[in-house]
Amino acid sequence: MIYLDNSATSYPKPQSVIRAVEFCLKNLSANPGRSGHKASLAASHALEQARLTAAELLSANRDDVFFMLNCTDALSCAIFGLLKPGDHVITTVFEHNSVLRPLEMLRKQDKITFDCALPGPDGRITAGTIDALRRKNTAMVIVNHISNVCGVKCETEEIYGYCMQNGIVFCLDAAQSAGCETLRADMADIICMPGHKGLLGPMGSGLMYIAPDVNVLPLRVGGTGSQSESLDQPVFRPDRYESGTQALPAIIGLEAGIKTVMGHEEEICRREKRLAQLLTDGLESIKGVNVLSPHKVQSGVVLFNVRDIDSRRISYLLDRDFDIATRAGYHCAPLAHKYLGTMSQGGVRASVGYANSAEDICAAVAAVEAIARSE
Amino acid sequence: MIYLDNSATSYPKPQSVIRAVEFCLKNLSANPGRSGHKASLAASHALEQARLTAAELLSANRDDVFFMLNCTDALSCAIFGLLKPGDHVITTVFEHNSVLRPLEMLRKQDKITFDCALPGPDGRITAGTIDALRRKNTAMVIVNHISNVCGVKCETEEIYGYCMQNGIVFCLDAAQSAGCETLRADMADIICMPGHKGLLGPMGSGLMYIAPDVNVLPLRVGGTGSQSESLDQPVFRPDRYESGTQALPAIIGLEAGIKTVMGHEEEICRREKRLAQLLTDGLESIKGVNVLSPHKVQSGVVLFNVRDIDSRRISYLLDRDFDIATRAGYHCAPLAHKYLGTMSQGGVRASVGYANSAEDICAAVAAVEAIARSE
Numbered sequence: 169m170i171y172l173d174n175s176a177t178s179y180p181k182p183q184s185v186i187r188a189v190e191f192c193l194k195n196l197s198a199n200p201g202r203s204g205h206k207a208s209l210a211a212s213h214a215l216e217q218a219r220l221t222a223a224e225l226l227s228a229n230r231d232d233v234f235f236m237l238n239c240t241d242a243l244s245c246a247i248f249g250l251l252k253p254g255d256h257v258i259t260t261v262f263e264h265n266s267v268l269r270p271l272e273m274l275r276k277q278d279k280i281t282f283d284c285a286l287p288g289p290d291g292r293i294t295a296g297t298i299d300a301l302r303r304k305n306t307a308m309v310i311v312n313h314i315s316n317v318c319g320v321k322c323e324t325e326e327i328y329g330y331c332m333q334n335g336i337v338f339c340l341d342a343a344q345s346a347g348c349e350t351l352r353a354d355m356a357d358i359i360c361m362p363g364h365k366g367l368l369g370p371m372g373s374g375l376m377y378i379a380p381d382v383n384v385l386p387l388r389v390g391g392t393g394s395q396s397e398s399l400d401q402p403v404f405r406p407d408r409y410e411s412g413t414q415a416l417p418a419i420i421g422l423e424a425g426i427k428t429v430m431g432h433e434e435e436i437c438r439r440e441k442r443l444a445q446l447l448t449d450g451l452e453s454i455k456g457v458n459v460l461s462p463h464k465v466q467s468g469v470v471l472f473n474v475r476d477i478d479s480r481r482i483s484y485l486l487d488r489d490f491d492i493a494t495r496a497g498y499h500c501a502p503l504a505h506k507y508l509g510t511m512s513q514g515g516v517r518a519s520v521g522y523a524n525s526a527e528d529i530c531a532a533v534a535a536v537e538a539i540a541r542s543e
Numbered sequence: 544m545i546y547l548d549n550s551a552t553s554y555p556k557p558q559s560v561i562r563a564v565e566f567c568l569k570n571l572s573a574n575p576g577r578s579g580h581k582a583s584l585a586a587s588h589a590l591e592q593a594r595l596t597a598a599e600l601l602s603a604n605r606d607d608v609f610f611m612l613n614c615t616d617a618l619s620c621a622i623f624g625l626l627k628p629g630d631h632v633i634t635t636v637f638e639h640n641s642v643l644r645p646l647e648m649l650r651k652q653d654k655i656t657f658d659c660a661l662p663g664p665d666g667r668i669t670a671g672t673i674d675a676l677r678r679k680n681t682a683m684v685i686v687n688h689i690s691n692v693c694g695v696k697c698e699t700e701e702i703y704g705y706c707m708q709n710g711i712v713f714c715l716d717a718a719q720s721a722g723c724e725t726l727r728a729d730m731a732d733i734i735c736m737p738g739h740k741g742l743l744g745p746m747g748s749g750l751m752y753i754a755p756d757v758n759v760l761p762l763r764v765g766g767t768g769s770q771s772e773s774l775d776q777p778v779f780r781p782d783r784y785e786s787g788t789q790a791l792p793a794i795i796g797l798e799a800g801i802k803t804v805m806g807h808e809e810e811i812c813r814r815e816k817r818l819a820q821l822l823t824d825g826l827e828s829i830k831g832v833n834v835l836s837p838h839k840v841q842s843g844v845v846l847f848n849v850r851d852i853d854s855r856r857i858s859y860l861l862d863r864d865f866d867i868a869t870r871a872g873y874h875c876a877p878l879a880h881k882y883l884g885t886m887s888q889g890g891v892r893a894s895v896g897y898a899n900s901a902e903d904i905c906a907a908v909a910a911v912e913a914i915a916r917s918e
Contacts, residue, residue, distance in 0.1 A: 169582060176574035177788060179582070186568045189792065193561045193745060198868065199551035204858055205868035207544060208551070237612040240765035240787025265774070266765030266787060272774040273764055364788060370568060372747055372790025387762060389648055390615035390641030391875035397886070399640070399647040399877065412615025412641060413552060413739060415747025417564065418793060483579055493573065493580035500766035502774065511772070 170492045170528045174521030175316050175344055175469055175499075177364045177371055181425070185368055188424035192417040199413055201393035211416060218423035219406070225367075225426050226377050228353035231405040235419050236374035239343045240266040241387065242360035245376060245409070246339050247271060247310070249384035250358075255307040257282040258336075260293045260322070261503040262315040267341055268503065271310075284503055285311075291462055293322040295330035308337045313345035317504040317515065318461040319444070319469030321345075324355055331357075337382055344467065346375070347425075348440060350433045357382045366436075368429060368522070369422030372415055380405075388412060429522075436522055440468035443520045443529050450533030456540045460508050460515055468520040471508070474540045479514035482539060486516075490535035494518045545867045545903045549896030550691050550719055550844055550874075552739045552746055556800070560743055563799035567792040574788055576768035586791060593798035594781065600742075600801050601752050603728035609784040610794050611749035614718045615641040616762065617735035620751060620784070621714050622646060622685070624760035625733075630682040632657035633711075635668045635697070636878040637690040642716055643878065646685075659878055660686075666837055668697040670705035683712045688720035692879040692892065693836040694819065694844030696720075699730055706732075712757055719842065721750070722804045723812050732757045741811070743804060743897070744797030747790055755780075763787060804897070811897055815843035818895045818904050825908030831915045835883050835890055843895040846883070849915045854889035857914060861891075865910035869893045 171179045192214070198207035200215040216230075223230040236242045247270040251257065259267055261284045274280045283301040287293050293311055309331050311322050324340060331338035340356035342349075347366025351359060356377075363373025378384050389401045390411035402408055429436060444465040451457045451472050460471040474482050483496035497514040498505050505511050518532060546554045567589070573582035575590040591605075598605040611617045622645040626632065634642055636659045649655045658676040662668050668686055684706050686697050699715060706713035715731035717724075722741025726734060731752075738748025753759050764776045765786035777783055804811060819840040826832045826847050835846040849857050858871035872889040873880050880886050893907060 171573075171582070173573065173578050173580065173583070176577045176583070177572065179572045181568055181572060186565065189568060190561065190565055193556055193564060193796075197552065197554045197556060198546075198548065199746065202551045203548050203868065203870040204855060205548065205862040205870075206866075207546070207554070207868055208548070208870075237616070237763075237790060238787035241612070241763050243765065244763040244786070264766055265771070268774050269766075269776050269786075270764045273776060276775075362788065370790075370792050371574065371788050372793045374787075388612075388616050388619040389645045390618065391639055391644075393875065396640070396873035396875045397877045397880075399643050400651075401644050401648060411619070411644075412613035412749075413737065413746050415612060415745075415790065415793060417745045417796075418747045418790060421568075421792075480579060487580040491581075493578065493582055495578040495580075495583075498771035500768065500771045502772045505772075 170531055172518040172520060172532060173493045173495050174365065175517060175519035176495055178366065178368050178521050180523060181370065182368055182428050184424040184428060185370065185421045189370060189417045189421040192420040196416060196420065200416060214420060215414060215416060218419045221423045221426050222375055225430050226351055226353045226359065228377055232353065232377055232380055234376045234406050234409040235414060236376050237372065238374040239360050239362035242374050242376035243267055243341060244270050245387035246358045246360060246384060249387060250308060250337060251280050253279045254305055255280045256303045256305045257308045257310065258285060258298050258301045258306055259310045260285045261507045262293065262312055262317065262320060263501065263503065264312060264316055264341065264343065265500040267310050286507065291320055295326045298327055298330060306336055308339060310339040310341060312341040312343060313349065314467045314469065315504060316344050316469065317499050317501045317517065318471045318508060319465060319467040320462060321466040328356055344469065347429045348433065348437050348468065353377055363418065363422040363425065366429065367422060368425030370418045373418040373422040386411065440520050441465050443524055443526065444468045444470050446526060446529045447518060447532060450529065451536060454537045454540050457536060460510060470518045471515040473510065473513055473515055474536065474543065476513060477543055479516045482516045485539050486535055492532055492535055545906055547893040547895060547907060548868045548870050549740065550892060550894035551870055553741065553743050553896050555898060556745065557743055557803050559799040559803060560745065560796045564745060564792045564796040567795040571791060571795065575791060589795060590789060590791060593794045596798045596801050597750055600805050601726055601728045603752055606780040607728065607752055607755055609751045609781050610789060611751050612747065613749040614735050614737035617749050617751035618642055618716060619645055620762035621733045621735060621759060624762060625683060625712060626655050628654045629680055630655045631678045631680045632683045632685065633660060633673050633676045633681055634685045635660045636882045637668065637687055637692065637695060638685065638876065638878065639687060639691055639716065639718060640875040642685050661882065666695055670701045673702055673705060681711055683714060685714040685716060687716040687718060688724065689842040689844065690879060691719050691844065692874050692876045693846045693883060694840060694842040695837060696841040703731055719844065723808065723815060723843065725808045728752055738793065738797040738800065741804065742797060743800030745793045748793040748797040761786065815895050816840050818899055818901065819843045819845050821901060821904045822893060822907060825904065826911060829912045829915050832911060835885060845893045846890040848885065848888055848890055849911065849918065851888060852918055854891045857891045860914050861910055867907055867910055
């Protein structure tokens, strides 16, 4: 199989990740942070090491980094936990349903309002495009770092500066960038990340950073193993955001994934962009193929269609006849497809990862060419 | 090590569980329900098989069983997702902070009120003890099936009958009973379960059942891989409650755990109770030991203290000198300790599991005897 669906989850997982999960299941099977016996303390120690690794990845304090179920879990926590009745939110047309659906739910409950920024003439979301939508009650700006549909990268530095100047909380959805771009705690007030994409951890792992001065209610509330005698959720971190038994095998696996990529993000980014550029150039040379992502790639995500053929048909043929894994349809991001004009046929997304080679890309280009010719 | 901390998490995990997680990481690494290629379809198929297994465990429809991060995740979903401003809740003094803290948070926000039932003279929570607290606006009754502090079992059948007669939603916290007691969908409107305790799955797995006619808002909202073109969370199940990438390795591991226990719950329950009774009888024979759980055990959980010595000291000595793992303190259930009169010293909890033997229990009794003599 040629796997070009890394935006859904990275594949294959490094051996170190698989071994770490196995090690945890066999040797760290007690509940961390609950009991005082050696087995529980060993699990707590391992959890703490994983937290320090995650904090190092983000240049963050260990108190401000939380383990979550997935990126959606982190985004729901950010949105439901921060917003108050009457708030206004600015987000973008590139957002995933993990941002749009919580906002739409709150809007339908008459709690908040929100607007979606369109990109400027260069196809990017900037502080200017955000500012045009600003209201007096704008409390939060949420943007995805890299679009999971067309791979466009947003100007986070400029947007965060704008938000800081205007007292607006800036939340970064790093679903596609974590592990493929250098992320730092000083890039946003809140950063939400999956563990199983660019960070190469197992499915069932996610990370969240919340700046110390930002007050977000936790999504889950309950036992933390701390202040057991109190009916109040602890206000100190990380306990405030981590209730219930931790997903230790997934977390230990994620730690191994982070260690694989940490410090190499720029190299990974360059490599993935080089392959994505090769794919884009190849696809653009095929008659009938329409590349919908930028000509000069900004990430490893490439979106295309073949004439007006349903994207699912193309993705199906790539899988059936060439064993090439891509994802068709709307990629849980309907407004991005509306903006790109692909609401009728969706798009074929090829997303490269750390394990892909130029050979994979050439095979994919040849396969699309053959399909474009025969269909 | 003699592991008597199964109420925190079961140990060791069966080989079949470890192998299932490994298999998933190596062979089912694509994202289920997202793409149409063979690898994603294989992952979707595996997820569906796991759901069917979980549904079979509960004699439930596959649409009504949801995979969660842990039991706390499920309970937060039930409490935050069901209750409306003005509602009243009846729960019990035996509850875990995973129930009490969400309720207390809502109470402090002036959204709800709640009362905690005390057990009757026989030490049990019954419909009568619940009814005494009923108000016109009582919308929900939440009880734990088996106390994680002292192992008392509640009369679920009687309570659910009472709730049905009075139009109150009955939520069962099966944290300690899942895998050790037969659970059926017709036992409650909502059942919340950890995957990693009696069901023998990995930490990072949980299950939730919601009856078809009970309307609970999801805790997480976002991408489901379904109705991608819509900004509204799907209302159909199970998608409504499962947003973001599934924790597939944990779920596949949980499935293997469920298969180990399913159909054997009564046998497991008998065995654990026999060992817990042996432990109780042994501890009661030691001078200075005060057993706080019922003389005639109702589950595998036994709570005790040695004179007025801090429970953490006893648990520490059991670990240090005898390599016996127990849990001291308050077990995230402060009101239970208040009721038992152990708020000053906490309690030592020994919780037996499927892997314990009579030899383990005899060694534990001898160890407590030695500590009681020397301290």
